[in-house]
Amino acid sequence: MPHSADLLWGAVGDISRFAALLTMAELGVADHLASGPLDTAELAARCGAHAPSLHRVLRELAGMGLVTAAGPDAYGLTEKGAALRSDAPGSVRSSIRMLGEEGFWYAMGMLPATVREGGSAFIKRYGNLYDHLARSPGASALFDDYMTARAAAFTEGLVRRYSFPATATMVDVAGGKGHILATVLRANPRMRGLLFDLEHVVEHARRTLADAGLADRSEVVAGDFFAGVPAGGDVYLLASVLHNWDDEDAVKILRNVRGAMSPGGRVLLLEVVLPDDEEPHLGKDIDMRMLAIFNGGTERSRDEYASLLDRAGLALSDVVELGSGANLIEAGRR
Numbered sequence: 001m002p003h004s005a006d007l008l009w010g011a012v013g014d015i016s017r018f019a020a021l022l023t024m025a026e027l028g029v030a031d032h033l034a035s036g037p038l039d040t041a042e043l044a045a046r047c048g049a050h051a052p053s054l055h056r057v058l059r060e061l062a063g064m065g066l067v068t069a070a071g072p073d074a075y076g077l078t079e080k081g082a083a084l085r086s087d088a089p090g091s092v093r094s095s096i097r098m099l100g101e102e103g104f105w106y107a108m109g110m111l112p113a114t115v116r117e118g119g120s121a122f123i124k125r126y127g128n129l130y131d132h133l134a135r136s137p138g139a140s141a142l143f144d145d146y147m148t149a150r151a152a153a154f155t156e157g158l159v160r161r162y163s164f165p166a167t168a169t170m171v172d173v174a175g176g177k178g179h180i181l182a183t184v185l186r187a188n189p190r191m192r193g194l195l196f197d198l199e200h201v202v203e204h205a206r207r208t209l210a211d212a213g214l215a216d217r218s219e220v221v222a223g224d225f226f227a228g229v230p231a232g233g234d235v236y237l238l239a240s241v242l243h244n245w246d247d248e249d250a251v252k253i254l255r256n257v258r259g260a261m262s263p264g265g266r267v268l269l270l271e272v273v274l275p276d277d278e279e280p281h282l283g284k285d286i287d288m289r290m291l292a293i294f295n296g297g298t299e300r301s302r303d304e305y306a307s308l309l310d311r312a313g314l315a316l317s318d319v320v321e322l323g324s325g326a327n328l329i330e331a332g333r334r
């Protein structure tokens with residue numbers, strides 16, 4: 001078979017493999033296999049599943065190296081599959097469940113319609129993602145866990161490769177569950193932090209910061225960044241925020257940040273910066289999700305971020321690679 005056809009059929013196979021993975025995550029297969037192999041009938045009973053159907057999914061998962069045969073009709077968990085256990089460090093279970101959530105699945109399937117019409121089919125059915133999440137506590141909790149798991153890949157790089165001013169107050173704008181702020185404060189014991197996000201999200205952030213023993217050095221404020229952001233911070237972090245918005249909205253958010261920051265303050269954008277080439281890139285994959293879910297949300301190149309900052313009265317001063325495809329873009333008042 002020619003190479004190009006292999007590539008195409010490989011992409012088709014990815015859909016089946018993702019569906020099997022989603023089934024594993026949804027049914028909690030890895031949790032049920034955590035204490036040892038089970039035969040399919042017993043596993044199906046524990047998962048509340050139809051045994052013959054589950055058997056077929058397990059066969060696909062075995063081909064992916066996530067489970068392995070442990071008898072004529074029994075399966076055990078492999079080391080790779082253990083990453084789907086709910087209690088695994090950096091567990092990917094919630095992330096898989098989020099990416100397979102009804103709205104997200106729908107959005108990807110409707111990408112041709114979105115591209116034809118130039119407006120997100122997801123928005124037409126579900127409205128803005130964050131309004132959808134505010135109405136769906138289950139999906140919202142999965143989304144926050146997904147963002148936390150994604151950030152785990154680069155927060156280590158953030159605290160190792162960027163020098164935060166020792167006694168700065170950092171405002172984590174749209175900081176989600178507080179996972180990034182907690183890592184920065186833990187690594188910088190004289191810094192203080194303020195997390196700002198929507199009303200239905202901040203409760204989770206409060207818990208994360210309290211559980212990390214950081215309640216006395218942090219504050220949590222609910223609000224809408226289009227209306228304004230808390231004033232007086234020295235560092236304003238916007239992690240995976242601007243890529244959800246079109247240029248007009250992104251500039252509005254940045255102007256609000258510029259107006260709020262202390263003299264000499266810095267803005268830090270944590271994003272995947274698109275390269276100017278035709279190689280496969282994480283940012284190009286994420287961009288398909290932005291295209292499908294948001295009207296105007298987009299991954300951007302370094303020059304495009306520089307231009308947004310410029311329109312908001314800010315100047316790009318540095319770009320630091322954090323690993324795992326993430327970059328930190330630093331800016332100050334122009």
Ligand SMILES: C[S@@+](CC[C@H](N)C(=O)[O-])C[C@H]1O[C@@H](n2cnc3c(N)ncnc32)[C@H](O)[C@@H]1O
Nearest residue numbers: 130147174175176197198201223224225239240
């Ligand atoms: C992609 S998540 C990023 C979360 C976190 N910064 C991270 O990197 O893990 C975007 C965040 O923007 C928040 N958000 C969306 N609209 C907002 C608004 N109008 N005002 C404040 N926060 C908002 C969401 O609740 C969500 O936590």
